[in-house]
Amino acid sequence: MDNQLKRELEEIYRRYGFETAKVYEPENVIVFTLKTGYFDNADIVPLSESANTKKPFDDFSATGYACTVRSFLSPKQTETELFKGFFSVASILDRLDKDYKQFTNNIVKPFADDARYEYINAPYSVNGKDGSKSPAAEVVARLNAARPILFLIEAAAGFGKTCTAYEIVHQLIQEKNYLPLFSELSRNRKAPIFRYVLLDEIDRKFPTLSSRLVQSEMINGRVVTILDGFDELLRKTDEDDDFENQEPMLETIGQFLTGNAKIVLTTRRTVLFEGDAFHSWAATHSDEFELIRIRIGEPSLIDWLPENRLKAIQATSLDIKNSLTNPVLLSYLRCIPDDKFDAVIESPQGLVERYFNFLLERERLRQDLQMSVDTQKSILTSIAADMISGGYTSEQRDYIVDLILKNCIQEIEEALVLYPSSERPDKEFIANKIASHALLDRSSKEENKIGFINEFVLGYFVAANIINDDDWLNDDVRFLEPAVVSYRPRTIFERKELLERIRQSLEFTAISYKTDFTARLIGAVDFxxxxDEAEGLEFDAVKFGLETIESFQFNDCTFRSCEFALDKLSGVTFLNCKFYGDNVATGKPAGSIYILGEVGDSEFLKKVIENIDEIDSSVLPTHALLLERHVLEKFWPVGREKLMHKHRPISGICNGYGGFRPDEIYNAIHQLKKRGVLLQPHSAAFVELNFDRLPEIRHILGRAQ
Structure with a gap:
């Protein structure tokens, strides 16, 4: 008998709840038993091709066990078979496939009965480098890696996070090698804790299995966790994106990232994932798991629209740069019938209202709903108002029905009058029709939850509340960003109006949000x-320098066809930024401007600013030593007996504090890397200490022993 094989099989079966009942050495067979309720089950497992299973089968059958004789398999094959059987892999994949088809059908069917869904790949980056596949393919290609990986898929509101999550699930269904644990995380008013949410999802998706068994298969990498809308779980606090408040949630995720576990989180771009604190947290755990950040950008019209429709739109007065950068509107223009498309481009400036009027008119026909388009808008705006007030983006269906009956009774009564008296329904009937509205029926994943079908639609009705309230004040980015996104396709006059309404609210958000939302709405930064510093933002045709920019750092930002009035810029640093298109700089700089580690064409800046020569350590040895000491103290602060950090983000080291110029600090980092004192770890945005050079590090810091 192969004792090694026997031990491995016992370990595998024990994990699935079996007990070793008996070992038949002459027959070369081992029997594992499992009791489930009234049923006693026995697996007759041969340990060789020549094993005799008849006696073990007869013995255990005679004592009342339901026996199954297994084929001779390797431990790995045995584990796979147990996994498929216990997790009902085939049936779960079939259910997920139906969910995928329903989700995609819900996207295109409002536009035309024969419309076909197709996942359109948008430009994206992987850890700062341009991607060439698709966000979903990038994830799937890494699932067989023998290490834990946290995938962070980031995009603006309404820019395809949920579609990408479903596309990952769809690809896993096709491959059949992995089982997705997929959930859309809709935050309700109870603000759940991540750990409890994840454990609850495990119990809901696998009710007959122990959570310990499911977690063990997550660790093995067979169950791939895909959580859509992670930002919905971020607790609302006085400092919404304060890292210290959110770190316990990330630490919980880290606890699940062991073995070969793979966890995919989709989230809107949030300050939580941009700051020095998060980068340091990720670097601290880089030896435990790998972080893959995938950022989805704005869609390309060429990928979305057929050539004839693209040419027709280009021939109109439509502001394509602002109006057609949203997947929701592009889906509309891609899928609607030709006659509807022709009508849209006749008056392109009313694109957004035409989109909603089209959907709401179709809804009247779909549900035989005797309610005007304006009345439907009024009710949906009221629902959005309650979401804003209650701080939730989805709720139980019964709650939404009661809300409609409570707040929209006048609209319901007006609708009832339009029905023939012989067919007139009651108020509850109308309220339930609205709760089943195409703009509210999010998906089958949360069948008892009601939320707007996507963030563009949410933003439309949030913006309606903002415009109608002169004193509107709310700094919740989950509502501010969708409102901004929904208004970007509108006229500049309408965009300015929204900005004026939310200016006071933006004062209570992080500077990155304030800068991003203002630039998206009016194409300028007018404050x-x-x-301070902004990180990871994309600016397209934005004017900088309408107001002073002083002692400010742009980290990993992208600038396309932007304008810089340099006479308002002083002490500005561009670190690892990308410059594309026809960027323009005018005037004479008011102060120093530093371009460090740039990508693309930054000549437009370099031509008009005075280049500062790299510090020559042979000429200024004391100054060079102080700079290197400043860098290393970021890892080993003064007064600390031990090293505090192994990794540090370059942006945090080069922020200009400490009396040194950012370019000096950047050059000092370069020199330390050149000498091998610092190394580049998993990301070019970080540096790490080379512990093999610890004596030299101590010498530079003046702490030699």
């Missing part, structure tokens, strides 16, 4: 930027 001072001072003593």
């Amino acid at each position: 001072p930027l001072q003593s």
Whole structure:
């Protein structure tokens, strides 16, 4: 008898709840038993091709066990078979396939009965480098890696996070090698804790299995966790994106990232994932798991629209750069019948209203709903108002029905009058029709939850509340960003109006949000930027320098066809930024401007700013030593007996504090990397200490022993 094989099989079966009942050495067979309720089951497992299973089968059958004789398999094959059987892999994949088809059908059917869904790949980056496959393919290609990986898929509101999550699930269904644990995380008013949410999802998706068994298969990498809308779980606090408040949630995720586990989180771009604290947290755990950040950008019209429709749109007065950068509107223009498309481009400036009027008119026909388009808008705006007030984006269906009956009774009564008296329904009937509205029926994943079908639609009705309230004040980015996205396709006059309504709210958000939302709405940054930093933003045709920009740092930002009035810029640093298109700089700089580690064409800036020569350590040895000491103290602060950090983000080291210029600090980092004192770890945005050079590090810091 192969004792090694026997031990491995016992370990595998024990994990699935079996007990070793008996070993038949002459027959070369081992029997495992499992009791489930009234049933006693026995697996007759041969340990060789020549094993005799008849006696073990007869013995255990005679004592009342339901016996199954297994084929001779390797431990790995045995584990796979047990996994398929216990997790009902085939039936779960079939259910997920139906969910995928229903989700995709819900996207295109409102536009035309014969419309076909197709996942359109948008430009994206992987850890800062341009991707060439698709976000879903990038994830699937890494699932067989023998290490734990956390995938963070980031995009603006309404830019395809949920579609990408479903596309990952769809690809896993096709491959059949992995089982997705997929959930859309809709935050309700109870603000659940991540750990309990995840354990609850495990119990709901696998009710007959122990959570310990499911977690063990997550660790093995067979169960791939895909959580859509992670930002919905971020607790609302006085400092919404304060890292210290959110770190316990990330630490919980880290606890699940062991073995070969793979966890995919989709989230809107949030300050939580941009700051120095998060980068340091990720670097601290880089030896435990790998972080893959996938950022989805704005869609390309060429990928979305057929050539004839693209040419027709280009021939109109439509502001394509602003109006057609949203997948929701592109889906509309891609799928609607030709006659509807022709009508849209006749008056392109009303694109957004035409989109909603089209959907709401179809809804009247779909549900035989005797309710005007304007009345439907009024009710949906009221629902959005309650979401804003209650701080939730989805709720139980019964709650939404009661809300409609409570707040929209006048609209319901007006609709009832339009029905023939012989066919007139009651108020509850109308309220339930609205709760089943095409713009509210999110998906089958949360069948008892009601939320707007996508963030563009949510933003439309949030914006309606903002415009109608002169004193509107709310700094919840989950509502601000969708409102901004929904208004970007509108006229500049309408965009300015929304901005004026939310200016006071933006004062209570992080500077990155304030800068991003303002730039998206009016194509300019019209307020001072001072003593702060923005990270990971994309600016397209934005004007900088309408107001002072002083002692400010742009980290990993992208600038396309932007304008810089340099006479308002002083002490500004561009670190690892990308410059594309026809960027323009005018005037004479008011102060120093530093371009460090740039990508693309930054000549437009370099031509008009005074280049600062790299510090020559042979000429200024004391100064060079102080700079290197400043860098290394970021890892080993003064007054600390031990090293505090192994990794540090370059952006945090080069922020200009400490009396040194950012370019000096950047050059000092370069020199330390050149000498091997610092190394580049998993990301070019970080540096790490080379512990093999610890004596030299101590010497530079003046702490030699």
